[in-house]
Each structure stands twice: as C-alpha cells, then as structure tokens.
Amino acid sequence: xxxxxxxxxxxxxxxxxxxxxxxxxPAATFYKVGLQLLTAAGPSVVRxxxxxxxxxxxxxxxxxxPSSVAAAVTAVGQIGASMVTVHASGGSAVLRSxxxxxxxFPRLKVLALTVITSMDDExxxxxxxGSTVREQVLRLARLAVAAGCHGVVxxxxxxxxxxxxxxxxxxxxxxxxxxxxxxxxxxHARFTTAAQAIGAGATHVVVGRPISRASNPxxxxxALRAELSAAR
Numbered sequence: 001x002x003x004x005x006x007x008x009x010x011x012x013x014x015x016x017x018x019x020x021x022x023x024x025x026p027a028a029t030f031y032k033v034g035l036q037l038l039t040a041a042g043p044s045v046v047r048x049x050x051x052x053x054x055x056x057x058x059x060x061x062x063x064x065x066p067s068s069v070a071a072a073v074t075a076v077g078q079i080g081a082s083m084v085t086v087h088a089s090g091g092s093a094v095l096r097s098x099x100x101x102x103x104x105f106p107r108l109k110v111l112a113l114t115v116i117t118s119m120d121d122e123x124x125x126x127x128x129x130g131s132t133v134r135e136q137v138l139r140l141a142r143l144a145v146a147a148g149c150h151g152v153v154x155x156x157x158x159x160x161x162x163x164x165x166x167x168x169x170x171x172x173x174x175x176x177x178x179x180x181x182x183x184x185x186x187x188h189a190r191f192t193t194a195a196q197a198i199g200a201g202a203t204h205v206v207v208g209r210p211i212s213r214a215s216n217p218x219x220x221x222x223a224l225r226a227e228l229s230a231a232r
Contacts, residue, residue: 002225004198006057006173008032008208014041014048021049023217027225030082032057032206043079050080057173057206061113063087066097073098077105083173085153088112088140095147109151109171112144117155117176134158141166156197156205163201175206179224195227 007028009017017037021028031054033046038058049056058081062069069086076084086098095112102108114137115124121132129136133155141152141162151171154162162172174197194205207224214220 002228003030003055004204004228005194005221005224006030006032006204006206007211007221008034008175008206009037009045010034010208010212011037012040014045017041017045018048020212020217021052021054024211024221025218027218028221029053030055030057030204032059032208033081034059035061043075046079046081055082056080057083057085057204059085061085061087062094062098063090064094066093069094070097070101073101073108073110074104077102077108082107083109083111083151085111085113086149088114088144088149088152092143092147095144095149099148099150110149111151111153111171111173112140112147112149113153114140114144114158115154134161138162138165145170151203156192156200156202159197159200159202171204172202173204173206174202175208177205177207177210179207179210179220179227193227194224195230198228 009031011017031049033056037045046056046058058076062072073084086095098110102110115133124133124136137154137158138161144152145166151173152162153173155176156174159172159174177194177197197205211217211220
C-alpha cells in the first residue's frame, strides 16, 4: 500500500466508481471524489468508501462566503472524509472559516487550491491576474499557510518551490500526474510523472485517467507503486 497515491474516481455513476475500487482492491487506500461523482451519486458514495476502510479526498473546490464554507466543511467532516479543498483565492477569511470548522474533526485536513492545473500564464491574464502561475501559486500558498490550512493543491511543477518555501509539515497535493512513458497530458497544462512530483517535494499525487481508463487498472496502479518505490 502507498497512501501517497490518491486515485481519482472521475465517473458519472457510483457503480462505475465501485467497480474501479473493487479492481484495485486493498492495494489502493486513498480515493478522490470530485464534483462529477458527488453530484451524480451524492454523499453516500463517500460514506461507502469510508465504511470500506478507504480514505477520501473530497475535492469540492469551495469558493463561497465564510459561513457557507464553514457549513460545507462541517458536512464533509460528518461524512468522514480525510481531505477537502477550498479555493485560496477566496481570501483569508474564507480559509480561516474552513480551518475552524475542521477543528471539530481531527482527521480532516483543509487543502487550499492555488491555481488549477489546466491554467497557464495566459489564462491568468485573461481573468485579470497579472502574476505568472508560479508567482500566484506561491502567493496563495503563503496565504493559506498563514490562515492555518494543512496543505495546498498545486501542479507538480510548483512542488519544489513550495517545499522549499512552506513549513516542512505542509501537505502538498499534486494533480496533473501522468505515468512514466505516457505522452498524453489530458486536461492538464502543468504535469509530470508521479516520481518527479514526489521527488520535488509533493506529499501526495492524484492520478485519474492513467489508472481509471487503463486497459488493466490494477496493473497500471501496480506500475505506479513500483515507480514511486524506485524513486525513494
């Protein structure tokens, strides 16, 4: 088992997600549930994973007024998730409200989403942000840590910069992961292999299609585990 690997359940139905969980078996312990599956299947999909002994990264990307974010984080804690995401761009008041709500659930970690991995410098300029991606990621990550967040979400390309800048116990969770030898980048503008991300300082890697859409997901997951073991 390797708890650094978070398998993304990007499916439209609970049955499809459950099928992948069965295929991966006890080797996979950590799963991401995002907006698609949560909207389609509801919070019961999270409860079932938790009841089955799995940890859940609930990727809600919360961006709302502080009281609404606090209420949502409380609900996340009540269904047993281990991680939840809040947009750092919501500002320090929003981040602090999430952290305060999570205090009632000792195992729940609040992660601040910095800049989504599909965006590059030009995309930031389009929405009025004059900074580069790296500058904006670092600015938002520092804001998140100051607000008490347990970690941040950023692309693996920023992992080394964040590890060298943030406190040593900060979680750094990186989507935008491809398998070694795979040239397809999918929806991610900023991506690397899992070994490169962990080597740069990430604590967790989130892997979706390279596993879920593989002809043999169990073999793909085993290959990823082997890649990370060799990189230690």
